[in-house]
Amino acid sequence: MPTASDVQAALAHLLSSLPPGANPFNALHKWLWTTLKHDMPKSFYIQLYILMGIFAFNFIVLAISIGLQIAYKRFWVWRVEAGSLRPHASHTWAVPIALFYPLAIFTIARSLPWYRGTGLVDEYIGLRLTMFWLPGSGAWLATHALAAGYIQHVYMNSPDSSGANKAQRRLTWGVLLEWLAFLISMAPFCAVAHHHWTKSLDLVRDIDAKLLQQAAAFTGSFSTNDIAWLGPALLARGGQQLKVINSVRIVFGLYAGWLVVLVSFVDIAGGLHLRSLGQILRRFESIRLDGQPERSDSRQMRVFRQTYAGLVGTVAVFTVVCLSIMAFALFLAVRPQQALTDPTSMQAVDLGIYYVHAVFGGIIGLILLRFTLTTTIFAQPGDHSLSISDPSSQSRGGTFSASKRTSRSAKRAHQTMGIGVSTVVEIRHEDGTDVGGEHFELQPARGLFTPSSGSDDAKLDEKELGRLDEAEEKGVSELYFLDLEGKRENGRR
Numbered sequence: 001m002p003t004a005s006d007v008q009a010a011l012a013h014l015l016s017s018l019p020p021g022a023n024p025f026n027a028l029h030k031w032l033w034t035t036l037k038h039d040m041p042k043s044f045y046i047q048l049y050i051l052m053g054i055f056a057f058n059f060i061v062l063a064i065s066i067g068l069q070i071a072y073k074r075f076w077v078w079r080v081e082a083g084s085l086r087p088h089a090s091h092t093w094a095v096p097i098a099l100f101y102p103l104a105i106f107t108i109a110r111s112l113p114w115y116r117g118t119g120l121v122d123e124y125i126g127l128r129l130t131m132f133w134l135p136g137s138g139a140w141l142a143t144h145a146l147a148a149g150y151i152q153h154v155y156m157n158s159p160d161s162s163g164a165n166k167a168q169r170r171l172t173w174g175v176l177l178e179w180l181a182f183l184i185s186m187a188p189f190c191a192v193a194h195h196h197w198t199k200s201l202d203l204v205r206d207i208d209a210k211l212l213q214q215a216a217a218f219t220g221s222f223s224t225n226d227i228a229w230l231g232p233a234l235l236a237r238g239g240q241q242l243k244v245i246n247s248v249r250i251v252f253g254l255y256a257g258w259l260v261v262l263v264s265f266v267d268i269a270g271g272l273h274l275r276s277l278g279q280i281l282r283r284f285e286s287i288r289l290d291g292q293p294e295r296s297d298s299r300q301m302r303v304f305r306q307t308y309a310g311l312v313g314t315v316a317v318f319t320v321v322c323l324s325i326m327a328f329a330l331f332l333a334v335r336p337q338q339a340l341t342d343p344t345s346m347q348a349v350d351l352g353i354y355y356v357h358a359v360f361g362g363i364i365g366l367i368l369l370r371f372t373l374t375t376t377i378f379a380q381p382g383d384h385s386l387s388i389s390d391p392s393s394q395s396r397g398g399t400f401s402a403s404k405r406t407s408r409s410a411k412r413a414h415q416t417m418g419i420g421v422s423t424v425v426e427i428r429h430e431d432g433t434d435v436g437g438e439h440f441e442l443q444p445a446r447g448l449f450t451p452s453s454g455s456d457d458a459k460l461d462e463k464e465l466g467r468l469d470e471a472e473e474k475g476v477s478e479l480y481f482l483d484l485e486g487k488r489e490n491g492r493r
Contacts, residue, residue, distance in 0.1 A: 007231045012224075024222050025215035028230070032208055048112070052105050059101035066098060182258050189254060193247035200240040207233050 011028075018027055207230070214226065 007234050011227065011230065021220070023215055023218050024227075025211050025218055028227070029208060029211045029215060032204065032211065045112075048108055052108055055101045055104050059098060059105075062098045062101070185258070186251065186254060189247060189251045193244060193251060196240060196243040196247055200237060200244055203233065203237040203240060207237065 014027070014031060015024055018024060210229070
């Protein structure tokens with residue numbers, strides 16, 4: 001902390017550089033406000049506008065997707081929706097991710113006057129502190145959405161969908177409570193920083209008002225006694241500014257700690273994602289049609305791996321870079337004594353921090369853009385459904401519905417087990433109209449299963465028929481696998 005003699009020496013140096021006849025109070029007034037004004041280059045504003053455009057585009061795409069899914073009644077919040085594996089986050093997370101975009105746009109737009117130096121910091125201090133953790137928080141939210149989607153699809157092929165739905169609800173409430181704890185823990189320290197910063201600006205306003213009053217009464221004569229009050233006032237302002245810096249350091253420290261906790265929770269909540277991913281891939285290997293894996297599902301898994309790995313890796317790398325630069329700026333470059341005597345030191349620090357915001361936020365925006373485009377499912381009218389039936393025995397309960405994509409897996413399962421001899425597979429719209437051209441005849445697999453009678457009817461026991469009825473009632477497509485692995489084992493026996 002500088003002493004009174006340091007401040008007096010700095011003021012004497014400033015006054016000695018004034019031209020003869022100049023109003024020293026106006027010069028001091030101008031010097032005081034240069035410590036609060038930021039001269040940002042044009043490229044910085046270009047980055048901010050690009051970032052706002054990315055967020056706006058993401059929001060429009062996601063909003064259209066959610067609207068279409070709601071219109072076609074395909075939007076579920078608390079229930080896992082049956083279907084093939086996709087790089088698709090749970091619908092539960094589509095809403096908060098969509099809300100993140102307008103919040104980010106609002107934050108940047110409200111901060112632009114301060115960036116340009118036309119607004120006062122006390123009007124935007126809350127939003128300014130928000131900008132320190134908003135990009136990283138949005139990236140964490142997107143990462144967590146992928147983790148939530150991971151869990152719902154790990155359990156998708158379970159005998160009962162309640163397991164997946166239960167895991168989804170637990171994860172959702174757990175993350176929401178964790179997010180709430182994050183906000184609650186950060187709020188007091190942001191409020192303390194806001195208080196110190198507002199008090200610092202009040203001191204600046206008092207100094208400025210007195211300087212303007214003296215400038216108006218300036219008659220051409222000036223002595224150092226006229227500014228004897230200025231030294232202690234600047235020292236008080238410097239002390240308050242030091243409190244601001246310390247409080248912001250605490251905010252950054254908490255932010256870094258919370259990032260570690262949140263990202264760790266993502267890895268844990270992902271359900272041992274490497275092992276889960278291996279299980280999912282092995283399941284796809286066991287479900288083939290004519291010896292070939294589903295290309296679309298393989299491509300989806302590849303996109304899922306790339307998106308998940310790229311998102312987590314990029315968030316981790318740039319979070320470390322962002323926090324390192326901010327820590328360097330705060331702990332090394334910011335010195336209250338320099339801020340009093342050299343206003344450009346404070347401007348350089350703010351310039352570096354804001355550049356980190358723009359670059360880091362832009363990268364996160366691009367990641368979220370890919371996340372939005374690769375995981376958004378547009379609801380298609382007339383969604384296809386699969387109808388598997390035994391024409392000779394409709395009363396046996398052998399008719400149920402499933403998605404068109406998983407029909408191939410069902411066909412393979414029936415071929416393997418020999419169930420459904422001469423069964424006709426027809427692809428129909430949900431309204432019952434025939435699509436046409438999608439007719440198959442399933443033949444029994446040799447050596448694994450032989451019908452107990454000579455008829456072409458599929459012989460299903462009461463337990464299996466009950467499970468088929470349950471599948472039809474719940475609309476969960478994966479249930480008709482009839483415990484494929486268990487059936488194979490029984491066939492071998």
